[in-house]
Amino acid sequence: xxxxxxxxxxxxxxxxxxxxxxxxxxxxxxxxxxxxxxxxxxxxxxxxxxxxxxxxxxxxxxxxxxxxxxxxxxxxxxxxxxxxxxxxxxxxxxxxxxxxxxxxxxxxxxxxxxxxxxxxxxxxxxxxxxxxxxxxxxxxxxxxxxxxxxxxxxxxxxxxxxxxxxxxxxxxxxxxxxxxxxxxxxxxxxxxxxxxxxxxxxxxxxxxxxxxxxxxxxxxxxxxxxxxxxxxxxxxxxxxxxxxxxxxxxxxxxxxxxxxxxxxxxxxxxxxxxxxxxxxxxxxxxxxxxxxxxxxxxxxxxxxxxxxxxxxxxxxxxxxxxxxxxxxxxxxxxx
Numbered sequence: 001x002x003x004x005x006x007x008x009x010x011x012x013x014x015x016x017x018x019x020x021x022x023x024x025x026x027x028x029x030x031x032x033x034x035x036x037x038x039x040x041x042x043x044x045x046x047x048x049x050x051x052x053x054x055x056x057x058x059x060x061x062x063x064x065x066x067x068x069x070x071x072x073x074x075x076x077x078x079x080x081x082x083x084x085x086x087x088x089x090x091x092x093x094x095x096x097x098x099x100x101x102x103x104x105x106x107x108x109x110x111x112x113x114x115x116x117x118x119x120x121x122x123x124x125x126x127x128x129x130x131x132x133x134x135x136x137x138x139x140x141x142x143x144x145x146x147x148x149x150x151x152x153x154x155x156x157x158x159x160x161x162x163x164x165x166x167x168x169x170x171x172x173x174x175x176x177x178x179x180x181x182x183x184x185x186x187x188x189x190x191x192x193x194x195x196x197x198x199x200x201x202x203x204x205x206x207x208x209x210x211x212x213x214x215x216x217x218x219x220x221x222x223x224x225x226x227x228x229x230x231x232x233x234x235x236x237x238x239x240x241x242x243x244x245x246x247x248x249x250x251x252x253x254x255x256x257x258x259x260x261x262x263x264x265x266x267x268x269x270x271x272x273x274x275x276x277x278x279x280x281x282x283x284x285x286x287x288x289x290x291x292x293x294x295x296x297x298x299x300x301x302x303x304x305x306x307x308x309x310x311x312x313x314x315x316x317x318x319x320x321x322x323x324x325x326x327x328x329x330x331x332x333x334x335x
Contacts (some may be wrong), residue, residue, distance in 0.1 A: 007246075008139050009134070011069075019150055023100065024098045024099065024100060025028050025098065025099065025100075025101060025104060025107075026097060026098045026107070027104075027107045027108060027109050027110070027286075028110060029107075029108050029109060030097050030108070031316055033097045035110060035241075039093060039168065040094045040095065040096060040292050041094070041096065041097055042092060042093070042094055043092075043093050043095060043108065044090050044092055044093075044123075045090065045091050045093065045139050045143075045183075045314050045315065045316055045317075046088055046090055046314075046315040046316060047088055047089055047091055047114075047120065047313055047314055047315070048087065048088045048130075048315060049087060049088060049089070049091070049120070049124060049313065050226040052073070053207055058275075061093070066273055068255065071101065076285060078093055081279055089178050091143065091146065091147075091175055091178060091314075092171070092174045093108060093141050093143055093173055093174075094141070094167055094170050094171055094174065095108050095141050095167070102161075102260060102322055103161070103163060103164065104140070104166075104233075105139070105141070105159050105160075105161070105164035105168075106141075106163065106164060106167055107138070107141075107287040108138070108140075108141055108143065108322055109140070109229065109230040109262070110230070110262055110275065110317065110319070110320060111229045111230035111260040111261055111262045111323050112140060112141070112143055112144060112229040112230055112260070113117065113143070113317050113319075114134075114229075114260050114307065114312050114319055114323045114325060115144050115227065115229040115258065115325060116143055116144050116147050116313075116314050117225070117310055117311070117312055117313050117314055117319075118260070118307070118310055118325050119144055119147045119148055119258075120314070121145055121310045121311065121313065123147065123148070123150050123151040127138075127151075129148060129151040129152055129225065130151045130152075130163035131151075131153045132152050132153060132154075132223075132224050132225050133152070133153060133154045133155075133219060133222050133223040133224060133225075134148050134152045134154070134155050134156070134222070134223060134224070134225040134226070135150070135155075135156045135158060135220065135225070135226050135227070135228065135248075136155070136156070136158060136226075136227045136228065137158055137190065137192075137226060137227070137228040137231065137241070137244075137245070138158075138159055138228050138229070138230075138231040139158055139159045139228075140159060140164065140166065140168070140172055140243070141168060141247035142157045142168040142169075142171045142187065142231055143171070144173055144227055145157035145172065145185070145227070146171065146172060146178075146179070146185070148225075148227070148301070149179045149183035149185055150179065150183075151183075152183055152225075152248060152306055153183060153184065154183065154184045154185075154219055155183060155185050155186070155250065156186050156188055156216075156220055156223070156230045157172070157185065157186065157187045157188070158187075159187050159188035159189070159190070160189060160191050160192075162208075162210070163190075165187055165188075165189060165209075165210045169187045169209075170188050172185055172187060182201070186209060187215060188212055188216070189208075189210040189211065190213075190244075190302050192237075192240035192241055192243065192244040192280055193240050195245055195247075195272075196247035196248060197217050197220065197221060198210070198212045198217060198220075199211075200212050200213065200217055202214070213251065214278065221251060222253065223248075223255065224253050224255055224256070225255065225256060225258075226245065226248065226249070226253065226255055226257040227256070227257070227258050227259075228241070228258075228259045228260070229259070229260040229297075230260065230261060230280070230283075231259075231261070232259075232261040232282045233276070233278050235277075235281045236282050238278070238285075242300070245300075245328075245330070246299075246300075247256060247332035249329075250330065250332065254329075255328060255329075255330070256328070256329055257326075257327075257329075258305075258327055258328075259325070259326050259328055259330040260323060260324070260325045260326075260327070261279065261282060261323070261324060261326075262322050262323045262324075263279045263322045263323075263324070264278060264279070264322075285299070285300050285325070286301070286302040286328070287299065287300065287301045287302070288301075288302060288303070288304075289302060289303040290303075296331040298330075298331045298332060298334065299330070299331060300328055300329070300330055301328070301329050301330075301331055301332075302326045302327065302328045302329075303326065303327045303328075304324060304326055305324075305325040305326065305327060307319070307323070307324075307325055307334065323329050
């Protein structure tokens with residue numbers, strides 16, 4: 001991963017704030033970067049694209065699926081697409097190397113890249129994401145949502161706070177030429193602690209760039225796909241996340257959530273052991289598809305995606321084994 005780094009003063013806490021807000025954290029994706037650079041920085045990730053079923057790659061005579069016909073002599077008749085997909089492209093991400101805990105959306109996290117691999121696989125190997133309305137929750141840098149724009153009709157990239165949203169919008173602008181078609185992409189604020197649907201602000205002095213319009217909220221409620229990566233690291237945040245997801249998924253049309261998270265282990269005095277309490281709290285919300293107690297369950301039912309079957313399309317990072325991707329559906333209580 002190439003990085004263009006600007007000379008910046010060493011990171012330091014700004015005076016007098018809460019200790020938790022002053023604590024600096026650094027994503028393991030950026031280990032090796034000088035932590036005293038507070039950003040913004042530019043990273044370039046190379047994305048190696050798969051062929052869609054039925055496509056023939058440029059410079060090869062490999063035939064896949066039903067992308068060929070046979071003439072009366074038994075010879076192949078090859079019909080090449082006029083505009084073959086590029087074998088690869090580069091996505092540019094502006095991000096910070098370190099941040100305070102409330103501003104972790106300014107960094108790139110491993111689960112974000114793993115979910116990006118999954119989205120790329122679904123986008124280029126199936127039609128499931130074609131023409132849909134999708135929402136990325138807690139989008140951070142917006143990387144996953146931008147990949148969705150290669151197939152979806154409309155993508156809402158959402159997070160909280162002007163600084164994170166400004167950075168996300170910058171990334172959308174940096175990568176506009178990579179979008180496969182003219183998908184509508186909106187960067188909007190969505191606070192999980194506020195009621196659903198988000199408040200509409202019309203012709204008010206308080207209206208901001210990332211507020212919602214009436215038409216956007218109407219389109220948002222037609223979303224069929226939700227995505228989130230690395231939003232599970234605080235029990236309070238997890239509670240707020242599932243509260244808003246329940247509100248979203250209770251409406252029609254039927255929706256599916258793909259959530260990527262990393263198990264983070266810490267030694268705790270209460271447990272006298274190394275545990276992943278954040279992961280355990282997440283699993284407390286979930287019934288696992290196929291298990292007996294999920295058959296008559298209502299609430300969230302999940303299925304663990306086998307990521308060994310998903311190639312790594314985004315280069316320059318190590319996937320590791322601690323990131324999981326879950327497909328989650330919401331089952332309405334029976335009347």
